[in-house]
Amino acid sequence: MSKRIINKVAVIGSGIMGSGIACHFANIGVEVLLLDIVPRELTDTEKAKGLTLEDKAVRNRLVNNALQSALKSKPSPIYHQKFANRITTGNLEDDIAKVAKVDWIIEVVVERLDIKKQVFENLDKHRKEGTLITSNTSGIPIKFMSEGRSNDFQKHFCGTHFFNPARYLKLFEIIPGPKTSQDVLDFLNGYGEQFLGKTSVVAKDTPAFIGNRIGIFGIQSLFHQVKDLGLTIEEVDKLTGPVIGRPKSATFRTVDVVGLDTLVHVANGIYDNCPDDEAHDLFKLPDFINTMMENKWLGSKTGQGFYKKIKGDNGKSEILSLDLDTLEYRKKKKASFATLELTKTVDKVIDRFPILVGGKDKAGDFYRKNFSAMFAYVSNRIPEITNELYKIDDAMKAGFGWEHGPFQIWDAIGVEKGLDIMKAEGYEPAAWVNEMLASGSKSFYTVKDGATYFYDIPSKTQTKVPGQDAFIILDNIRKSKEVFKNSGVVIEDLGDGILNCEFQSKMNTIGGDVLSGLNKAVDLAEKDFQGLVIGNQAANFSVGANIGMIFMMAVEQEYDELNMAIKMFQDTMMRMRYSAIPTVAAPHGMALGGGCELSLHADKVVAAAETYIGLVEFGVGVIPGGGGSKEMALRASDQFHKGDVKLNVLQEYFMTIGMAKVSTSAYEAFDLGLLQKGKDIVVVNKDRQIATAKAYAKLMAEQGYTKPIRRKDVKVLGKQALGMFLVGTDSMEASHYISEHDQKIANKLAYVMAGGDLSEPTNVSEQYLLDLEREAFLSLCTERKTLERIQHMLKTGKPLRN
Numbered sequence: 001m002s003k004r005i006i007n008k009v010a011v012i013g014s015g016i017m018g019s020g021i022a023c024h025f026a027n028i029g030v031e032v033l034l035l036d037i038v039p040r041e042l043t044d045t046e047k048a049k050g051l052t053l054e055d056k057a058v059r060n061r062l063v064n065n066a067l068q069s070a071l072k073s074k075p076s077p078i079y080h081q082k083f084a085n086r087i088t089t090g091n092l093e094d095d096i097a098k099v100a101k102v103d104w105i106i107e108v109v110v111e112r113l114d115i116k117k118q119v120f121e122n123l124d125k126h127r128k129e130g131t132l133i134t135s136n137t138s139g140i141p142i143k144f145m146s147e148g149r150s151n152d153f154q155k156h157f158c159g160t161h162f163f164n165p166a167r168y169l170k171l172f173e174i175i176p177g178p179k180t181s182q183d184v185l186d187f188l189n190g191y192g193e194q195f196l197g198k199t200s201v202v203a204k205d206t207p208a209f210i211g212n213r214i215g216i217f218g219i220q221s222l223f224h225q226v227k228d229l230g231l232t233i234e235e236v237d238k239l240t241g242p243v244i245g246r247p248k249s250a251t252f253r254t255v256d257v258v259g260l261d262t263l264v265h266v267a268n269g270i271y272d273n274c275p276d277d278e279a280h281d282l283f284k285l286p287d288f289i290n291t292m293m294e295n296k297w298l299g300s301k302t303g304q305g306f307y308k309k310i311k312g313d314n315g316k317s318e319i320l321s322l323d324l325d326t327l328e329y330r331k332k333k334k335a336s337f338a339t340l341e342l343t344k345t346v347d348k349v350i351d352r353f354p355i356l357v358g359g360k361d362k363a364g365d366f367y368r369k370n371f372s373a374m375f376a377y378v379s380n381r382i383p384e385i386t387n388e389l390y391k392i393d394d395a396m397k398a399g400f401g402w403e404h405g406p407f408q409i410w411d412a413i414g415v416e417k418g419l420d421i422m423k424a425e426g427y428e429p430a431a432w433v434n435e436m437l438a439s440g441s442k443s444f445y446t447v448k449d450g451a452t453y454f455y456d457i458p459s460k461t462q463t464k465v466p467g468q469d470a471f472i473i474l475d476n477i478r479k480s481k482e483v484f485k486n487s488g489v490v491i492e493d494l495g496d497g498i499l500n501c502e503f504q505s506k507m508n509t510i511g512g513d514v515l516s517g518l519n520k521a522v523d524l525a526e527k528d529f530q531g532l533v534i535g536n537q538a539a540n541f542s543v544g545a546n547i548g549m550i551f552m553m554a555v556e557q558e559y560d561e562l563n564m565a566i567k568m569f570q571d572t573m574m575r576m577r578y579s580a581i582p583t584v585a586a587p588h589g590m591a592l593g594g595g596c597e598l599s600l601h602a603d604k605v606v607a608a609a610e611t612y613i614g615l616v617e618f619g620v621g622v623i624p625g626g627g628g629s630k631e632m633a634l635r636a637s638d639q640f641h642k643g644d645v646k647l648n649v650l651q652e653y654f655m656t657i658g659m660a661k662v663s664t665s666a667y668e669a670f671d672l673g674l675l676q677k678g679k680d681i682v683v684v685n686k687d688r689q690i691a692t693a694k695a696y697a698k699l700m701a702e703q704g705y706t707k708p709i710r711r712k713d714v715k716v717l718g719k720q721a722l723g724m725f726l727v728g729t730d731s732m733e734a735s736h737y738i739s740e741h742d743q744k745i746a747n748k749l750a751y752v753m754a755g756g757d758l759s760e761p762t763n764v765s766e767q768y769l770l771d772l773e774r775e776a777f778l779s780l781c782t783e784r785k786t787l788e789r790i791q792h793m794l795k796t797g798k799p800l801r802n
Contacts, residue, residue, distance in 0.1 A: 004187050006191065008033065009025050010034075010104070011035070012036075012109060012119060013036060013108035014034050014062065014089075016066075016164065017108050017166070018109075021106060021108060021162050022087050023070060023071070023078040023087070024077065024162075026087050027079045027167065028195055029086070030086065032088065033090060033098055033099070035063065035095055036092065037062060038059045038094075039059070039061050056094075059091050060091055062091075067089060075165070075167075075664070076167075076664060077165060077167050078167070079609060079665040079667040096122060099127050099131075103131060104131065106136060116140065120145060124150055124153050130152070132184065132187075133157050136160060142158060142175045154179040155180065156180075156181065157177050157179075157180060158175055158188070159176075160192075161203075163211065169399060170197070170397075170398035170399075171395055171399030172192040173201050173395070174192070174200060176205065193470075194685065195684070196685075197609065197685040197686070199394050201394050203385060204386060206385045207274050210392060210395040211395040213270065213385055214406070221279075221370065221373050222236060222251055222370070224286060227286075227324060227325075229366055231362070232321070232323075232333055232335065234333050235362075236250070236252060239366055240370075245349035247401040253306070255305065257299065257300055260297070260299050261298050264293060271283035279373075291327055297322075307320065338359070338360070339355070339358075339361055339363035340363060342355050350403075351412070353412040354412065357413055371413070371421065372421050372424075373425070375406060375427070376430075378406045380430045382432070388456070389444055389457075390452075392406060393405020393406065407445070408445065415437065432457045441462060450472075450481070451465070451468055452464075452473065452476060470691060471688060471690075472494060474536065478492060478502075483499065484517070487505070487513045488505050489518070489520075490504055491521050494690070494694045497698065498698055499521055499532050501532060501535075502536045507540065508543065509543060509547075510595070510626075511545070511549050518572050522576070522579045526581055529581065530697070530702075531582045531694075531697030531705070532697065533693045534584070534602065535693055540589035540590040540591070542594060542595030543590050543593070543595065544617075545569065547790050553565065554787055554790070559781075559782075563778055566774050569626040573627040574766070576603075579707065580707045582696075582697050582700035582705045583602045583604075584606055584693045585598055585693075586606050586607070586689050588608035588611050589608070591614075592615075596624075597615070597626040597628040598626075600627070601631065603705075604681075604700065606683060606689060606692050606693040606696060607666035608689050611669065611682075613674050613675075614660060614661050615628045615632070615656065615674075618658060618745055618799075620786070620789045620793050622777055623657065623777055625773060629753060629769070629773045629776070630752070630766055630769035632653040632673065633650070633716060634769070635676075636673075637714045647720070650754075654750065654753050657749055658746050666682040667682060711766050712763065712765040714763065714765070715761055715762070716755025716763075718756065718758030718762060720761065722751060726747060729747055744780070748779065749776070755772070
């Protein structure tokens with residue numbers, strides 16, 4: 001395959017999807033040309049300014065407004081606002097010739113074949129030979145789009161379907177046209193995974209491709225089941241949310257966010273274009289959906305859908321739910337099921353499915369009907385939409401945020417048990433499923449030598465899932481490569497002399513077992529290995545220290561024990577830094593409080609781009625007590641030589657803690673001083689993170705890692721800084737910006753970061769600052785207001801402001 005480098009892309013169409021795709025290419029450092037049509041009329045504002053249709057500001061109005069709207073949206077489509085500078089805007093009349101200088105053209109215009117073909121005809125006149133050209137269509141057949149185009153165009157043309165929002169949803173469907181070169185498909189498959197951080201799935205050119213074909217089936221199936229089973233929309237959302245590893249928005253809230261009209265458009269497309277689908281009638285819209293469409297109850301975009309937000313009598317916002325029988329909005333009802341109660345102690349989602357389908361209540365009925373319909377449907381889509389079953393699972397996980405795909409869920413229940421449930425519900429699987437069992441394969445997936453294998457239907461054998469060599473999948477190696485285990489961690493041998501310490505506590509909180517596990521990992525690595533990675537593949541790296549343990553010790557006034565626990569935390573963090581082997585932290589998702597402190601003390605951080613990291617202890621009424629306060633003082637000290645006013649530098653680091661700032665991406669964490677330029681790195685594809693962290697640990701060891709010398713040169717500013725901080729907190733409390741208790745916490749942090757009330761700037765040791773930090777933390781734990789905050793956090797999961 002010839003080498004292809006993507007330095008610049010053109011995105012044609014700047015709507016929500018086009019702007020989102022443009023932003024994601026900018027996220028990974030690619031230069032982007034974003035083009036849209038020229039307006040045909042002036043706005044009143046433009047008329048008032050005396051502008052004409054020939055002015056550039058007018059001609060680029062649509063594209064500029066669309067991009068600015070995207071950049072202001074929440075959640076943001078871009079890792080860092082300065083990355084938007086990588087995007088240049090223009091229009092399809094003045095700037096289309098510029099596509100001759102790009103490496104890839106992505107069309108994202110309105111979903112009408114005639115318009116798309118017109119755009120392609122125009123682009124074909126200007127693109128240079130060999131330039132990739134792809135369409136982001138979600139349903140129009142690829143084969144129709146390139147008709148009449150040049151041979152070079154058709155060879156380099158295919159569908160590349162990003163899911164919205166492009167930054168956050170990982171599915172990247174690649175759909176070949178009749179003449180698409182295999183080189184192009186192979187390149188896009190690899191590029192999507194390595195550079196865009198996506199799960200690349202090559203799909204067949206069938207209606208709605210893979211993700212939407214299965215996803216819309218699932219939603220339509222629920223639409224028809226909900227009334228048959230007498231379920232409310234709240235009950236369905238309870239049953240189809242986090243309990244089965246799906247997003248919190250579950251089903252009906254997701255439809256509200258995406259837009260009912262979008263779902264209806266895809267469902268109608270499948271109904272019209274898949275007459276031979278055995279579930280054809282299921283894609284026909286139920287009456288209540290037609291009524292909602294007529295009423296324009298489309299969801300968030302129209303202010304109401306299955307849910308509606310109103311202002312209550314007390315002025316507070318209230319969410320109402322749609323009653324599907326009366327089609328009137330009513331107060332939300334609490335949903336609860338005995339079957340779900342049985343899963344509360346089962347932490348791993350995959351282990352819940354056998355319990356759920358065995359339920360004796362309405363929830364059990366729902367799961368048996370729902371899963372049996374899904375199992376039958378996905379088995380019958382092979383080989384229609386794909387030849388390989390793992391692609392269906394990949395598409396549902398990456399495109400719809402499912403933790404487990406349909407075939408993985410079926411495996412968890414048991415293939416034969418799944419067949420029994422299907423038979424009882426009146427469903428038949430595709431013939432190949434029974435053939436698989438007859439051939440001796442009892443599951444769709446197996447794990448061998450740390451790799452995942454899937455049942456390949458034509459060969460009737462378990463075949464290795466391709467593309468795994470760049471990944472380390474901890475689920476696959478945990479049992480066979482385990483070196484040590486306690487209730488808080490599992491330590492695995494990653495090979496090449498590198499260990500991994502994986503947290504296993506609830507939400508990966510850091511308590512006594514995790515700390516002892518971390519120390520054990522360093523002991524083992526120093527004795528028999530070359531380096532240590534601290535990483536996991538759960539939803540979040542770590543949400544911080546076990547505040548429940550801190551609360552109990554504080555309530556019982558066991559201050560000596562609490563002091564010992566905090567000292568153990570500090571000592572463990574310092575062990576990360578001052579061990580004889582390189583330590584590499586691999587944060588992703590939430591890395592808060594203690595999870596952030598651990599990252600601050602590793603020799604190197606290999607962060608996933610989607611890392612939300614911060615020292616958030618203020619929210620529970622304390623300061624960072626695991627070395628975080630000390631570390632921010634140290635990092636400020638290391639910046640003093642740059643010529644900035646020292647007090648201003650220290651104040652920035654102080655405010656990062658005081659305002660409990662959390663980065664919205666790993667790139668923002670550099671601005672907050674939580675990641676360090678030139679030392680820490682970011683990976684876009686989280687699946688590659690552990691392997692990348694291992695590679696860096698190995699490299700550091702091979703380059704001759706030497707245990708660092710403990711720091712005694714941290715410059716603290718003493719009374720000069722402390723006075724400034726105290727005046728500031730006095731002023732903020734007097735102006736009612738912060739409460740009296742907030743002021744007390746801030747003053748304690750000020751004392752630590754100033755190095756106490758020393759009379760002049762002084763060099764101190766890290767241990768000196770750690771002792772101040774621990775003393776301040778403990779004193780705050782004696783405060784009634786702090787205990788109230790911790791208790792509130794434990795009950796609600798949200799910080800309380802006094």
